[in-house]
Amino acid sequence: MDIVNQLQRQFIDHSTSLHREGIVDDQFTELQKLQDENSPDFVVEVVSLFFEDSEKLLNNMARALEQAQGVDFKQVDASVHQLKGSSSSIGAMRVKNACIAFRSFCEAQNREGCLRCLQKVTHEYSLLKNKLQSLFRLEQQILAAGGSIPVAK
Amino acid sequence: MDSSCNCIEPQWPPDDLLMKYQYISDFFIALAYFSIPLELIYFVKKSAVFPYRWVIVQFGAFIVLCGTTHLINLWTFTLHTRTVAMVMMTAKVFTAVVSCVTALMLVHIIPDLLSVKTRELFLKNKAAELDREMGLIRTQEETGRHVRMLTHEIRSTLDRHTILKTTLVELGRTLALEECALWMPTRTGLELQLSYTLRQQNPVGYTVPIHLPVINQVFSSSHAVKISPNCPVARIRPAGKYMPGEVVAARVPLLHLSNFHINDWPELSTKRYALMVLMLPSDSARQWHVHELELVEVVADQVAVALSHAAILEESMRARDLLMEQNVALDLARREAEMAIRARNDFLAVLNHEMRTPMHAIIALSSLLQETELTPEQRLMVETILKSSNLLSTLINDVLDLSRLEDGSLQLDLGTFNLYVVFREVLNLIKPIASVKKLHVSLNLAPDLPEYAIGDEMRLMQTILNVVGNAVKFSKDGSITITAFVAKAELLSDSRNPEFFPVPSDNHFYLRVQVKDSGIGISPQDLPKLFTKFAQNQSTATQNSGGSGLGLAICKRFVNLMEGHIWIESEGLGKGSTAIFMVKLGIPERLNESKLAFMPKVPPNHGPTAFPGLKVLVMDENGVSRKVTKGLLVHLGCDVTMVSSSEECLRVVSNEHKVVFMDFCTPGMDGYEIAIRMHEKFTKRHERPIIVALTGNTDKVTKESCMRVGMDGVILKPVSLDKMRSVLSDLLEHRVLFEAI
Numbered sequence: 001m002d003i004v005n006q007l008q009r010q011f012i013d014h015s016t017s018l019h020r021e022g023i024v025d026d027q028f029t030e031l032q033k034l035q036d037e038n039s040p041d042f043v044v045e046v047v048s049l050f051f052e053d054s055e056k057l058l059n060n061m062a063r064a065l066e067q068a069q070g071v072d073f074k075q076v077d078a079s080v081h082q083l084k085g086s087s088s089s090i091g092a093m094r095v096k097n098a099c100i101a102f103r104s105f106c107e108a109q110n111r112e113g114c115l116r117c118l119q120k121v122t123h124e125y126s127l128l129k130n131k132l133q134s135l136f137r138l139e140q141q142i143l144a145a146g147g148s149i150p151v152a153k
Numbered sequence: 154m155d156s157s158c159n160c161i162e163p164q165w166p167p168d169d170l171l172m173k174y175q176y177i178s179d180f181f182i183a184l185a186y187f188s189i190p191l192e193l194i195y196f197v198k199k200s201a202v203f204p205y206r207w208v209i210v211q212f213g214a215f216i217v218l219c220g221t222t223h224l225i226n227l228w229t230f231t232l233h234t235r236t237v238a239m240v241m242m243t244a245k246v247f248t249a250v251v252s253c254v255t256a257l258m259l260v261h262i263i264p265d266l267l268s269v270k271t272r273e274l275f276l277k278n279k280a281a282e283l284d285r286e287m288g289l290i291r292t293q294e295e296t297g298r299h300v301r302m303l304t305h306e307i308r309s310t311l312d313r314h315t316i317l318k319t320t321l322v323e324l325g326r327t328l329a330l331e332e333c334a335l336w337m338p339t340r341t342g343l344e345l346q347l348s349y350t351l352r353q354q355n356p357v358g359y360t361v362p363i364h365l366p367v368i369n370q371v372f373s374s375s376h377a378v379k380i381s382p383n384c385p386v387a388r389i390r391p392a393g394k395y396m397p398g399e400v401v402a403a404r405v406p407l408l409h410l411s412n413f414h415i416n417d418w419p420e421l422s423t424k425r426y427a428l429m430v431l432m433l434p435s436d437s438a439r440q441w442h443v444h445e446l447e448l449v450e451v452v453a454d455q456v457a458v459a460l461s462h463a464a465i466l467e468e469s470m471r472a473r474d475l476l477m478e479q480n481v482a483l484d485l486a487r488r489e490a491e492m493a494i495r496a497r498n499d500f501l502a503v504l505n506h507e508m509r510t511p512m513h514a515i516i517a518l519s520s521l522l523q524e525t526e527l528t529p530e531q532r533l534m535v536e537t538i539l540k541s542s543n544l545l546s547t548l549i550n551d552v553l554d555l556s557r558l559e560d561g562s563l564q565l566d567l568g569t570f571n572l573y574v575v576f577r578e579v580l581n582l583i584k585p586i587a588s589v590k591k592l593h594v595s596l597n598l599a600p601d602l603p604e605y606a607i608g609d610e611m612r613l614m615q616t617i618l619n620v621v622g623n624a625v626k627f628s629k630d631g632s633i634t635i636t637a638f639v640a641k642a643e644l645l646s647d648s649r650n651p652e653f654f655p656v657p658s659d660n661h662f663y664l665r666v667q668v669k670d671s672g673i674g675i676s677p678q679d680l681p682k683l684f685t686k687f688a689q690n691q692s693t694a695t696q697n698s699g700g701s702g703l704g705l706a707i708c709k710r711f712v713n714l715m716e717g718h719i720w721i722e723s724e725g726l727g728k729g730s731t732a733i734f735m736v737k738l739g740i741p742e743r744l745n746e747s748k749l750a751f752m753p754k755v756p757p758n759h760g761p762t763a764f765p766g767l768k769v770l771v772m773d774e775n776g777v778s779r780k781v782t783k784g785l786l787v788h789l790g791c792d793v794t795m796v797s798s799s800e801e802c803l804r805v806v807s808n809e810h811k812v813v814f815m816d817f818c819t820p821g822m823d824g825y826e827i828a829i830r831m832h833e834k835f836t837k838r839h840e841r842p843i844i845v846a847l848t849g850n851t852d853k854v855t856k857e858s859c860m861r862v863g864m865d866g867v868i869l870k871p872v873s874l875d876k877m878r879s880v881l882s883d884l885l886e887h888r889v890l891f892e893a894i
Contacts, residue, residue, distance in 0.1 A: 026873070027873075031781065038787070042784050050777045053776055090781065
């Protein structure tokens with residue numbers, strides 16, 4: 001029980017920090033609400049899908065921006081748009097904001113700016129991924145220890 | 154004589170008298186010669202403009218010298234010295250020189266002086282011409298002023314007598330006429346009658362036939378025409394010894410709106426004219442001037458206009474009076490009708506009351522009689538009496554009700570009542586009769602039917618009873634099924650009744666009652682007549698035709714009052730029939746947790762199915778947001794189909810899907826296009842799924858374009874669970890949602 005409580009406390013702290021640092025916003029909470037007996041792994045599934053999608057998109061963007069002869073800004077913009085949509089769907093606030101900034105550079109067709117933004121987006125994404133993965137690990141540990149996931153407020 | 158004297162002797166010896174005369178003449182000549190220049194100088198000094206002063210000087214010198222010569226001549230008559238002769242000679246030489254010079258000068262001067270004279274003459278002519286023109290202009294101005302004044306006078310009144318009188322008076326004054334007359338066409342149009350004159354107060358009713366050549370000549374010209382003083386229209390004044398002055402006639406068009414005498418003119422298309430005749434004073438040498446004729450023409454036109462205005466005014470006054478009369482008459486008629494209705498109602502009420510009392514007695518006593526000991530025949534008789542009196546009582550009630558319903562004076566007595574109890578009572582009432590006929594009656598009440606409702610209990614029961622009673626009446630055997638449930642949104646509109654599109658709201662619901670029987674059925678051509686008053690189905694008229702045919706008509710009116718609809722379906726004779734009606738009932742306040750009977754409110758954070766099995770289509774290119782939206786909807790119990798492109802969406806969508814969620818901010822995916830195509834695909838409104846756009850930006854432009862294209866709603870992403878829930882419930886309830894931010 002002690003372990004469970006400890007783990008639960010850790011979980012709550014982690015969750016709170018995620019929200020406090022602005023890595024996720026309320027939309028993430030909504031996602032968590034959708035998880036019930038019918039779809040117990042809903043959040044994990046959605047987030048995994050997001051990770052797959054985002055990695056693909058980030059690669060696309062990197063490749064497109066590396067083109068020495070003429071960057072296809074439209075393609076980059078399309079990818080950023082997708083990423084923005086996905087991140088807002090799961091509530092990844094910082095990634096989404098970075099995408100918004102990225103888009104304006106794409107519109108201005110500023111390669112340097114785009115590269116800088118891509119760096120930022122990648123950075124935020126990695127941060128998000130790490131945090132979410134540790135959150136999920138904690139969840140699994142709690143469940144394995146026989147406890148229940150606390151509903152963070 | 155001696156030679157020492159140097160005197161010069163004249164040629165001949167002086168003759169005394171001759172000499173004397175010469176002497177005197179010379180003297181006078183000299184005098185004149187000296188005074189002329191003085192006079193010249195004096196007068197030239199007086200005149201300021203004489204340009205040739207030096208000529209005067211020359212002339213003066215010439216004359217003075219001549220004078221001097223003649224003066225010196227005076228000395229030469231007698232013996233005179235050589236000095237005198239010398240002086241004489243000098244003087245003469247000077248004179249000669251000056252005279253020659255002057256003569257030469259005059260050659261230049263005289264033509265100039267002459268031309269001055271010509272110029273003077275020319276200027277005089279010009280001045281005379283200008284004077285004449287000035288005179289003309291002044292006359293025209295005068296005329297213009299007169300016309301304006303006349304017009305003003307004529308137009309300042311709307312009374313035609315005044316107009317005409319004023320015209321004649323003013324014309325007479327302006328043009329200084331002897332006589333002015335106005336001839337009007339008579340009612341028949343064949344004659345002109347003298348209507349107004351200037352001098353005579355009441356003109357005798359002269360008439361002249363209208364088709365005289367002179368009159369035609371005047372009528373066919375738009376100008377004033379000079380006519381002979383001897384023609385009939387001009388012979389107004391009694392003939393006298395004087396020479397009549399010139400006469401002019403002008404036509405005055407009468408616009409067809411004016412009715413001078415009486416309205417029934419046979420032809421209004423031909424132009425009618427009146428004739429204005431103007432006579433100059435007799436015995437004066439005056440002639441009609443052009444400007445005077447122009448004045449007359451202008452005035453004639455003005456008079457025509459003023460007259461038509463006056464006529465229009467008269468017309469409109471008459472119309473107004475007529476309208477007022479009609480209003481009064483209508484008012485009276487309405488009051489009489491109201492009185493009649495009231496009288497009828499009173500009559501009916503009294504009659505009703507009067508009839509009910511004995512009816513009541515009969516029914517009550519017959520029922521009591523039934524309870525007593527009776528022989529079978531007596532029992533039969535009493536039953537018949539009872540049945541007949543019941544029917545009669547119903548008939549009286551029906552008639553009274555119907556008449557009140559028709560007036561619109563019937564109002565529902567709203568109150569809260571127990572719906573279940575109503576149905577059970579109907580069942581109880583009908584069971585005895587049904588069991589007699591060996592009919593099986595069953596009642597099915599839907600579980601979501603509210604127990605209490607707000608409405609007119611009595612009339613609702615009456616309706617249900619009537620319908621059920623009909624079912625029982627027209628069935629010989631079999632069963633009767635009564636079903637009652639709350640009408641759902643999708644089923645509210647019936648394809649048979651496309652006009653009926655009720656919208657349930659927060660505090661009302663629609664009760665739907667279906668009564669199915671296995672009776673004789675109704676043929677399709679009789680279906681529309683069922684609800685008409687007094688119309689009986691012929692085939693059943695013979696069989697237990699107890700009703701007056703009013704029952705269904707009254708039911709229909711009651712149902713309409715309850716904002717509902719009633720109809721009967723039947724597959725044909727012998728195949729039974731189903732009577733269906735829907736009425737709007739209120740939901741009592743205290744039952745707030747079941748706000749809408751068919752949409753129980755879901756407690757938050759728990760996921761009971763709020764929208765069980767609601768088929769929904771989600772279109773989103775983005776896999777992640779698609780999954781999230783699906784998760785949301787699945788959580789709410791919907792049956793979600795997912796598509797990722799617009800083509801797929803249009804392919805897959807069917808009328809089973811109730812709602813379509815479209816992600817809107819994907820570039821390259823034209824959400825508008827899809828909406829338009831969906832509208833094309835589903836022409837009937839209730840088959841088309843509700844289209845909702847999910848978008849990331851909610852500026853006005855997007856919203857307006859969505860509305861224009863026919864979308865039913867716009868939601869801002871991301872959507873929370875609660876928001877999705879409320880959106881869905883709003884959508885399904887109202888079929889439209891336009892602000893979910």
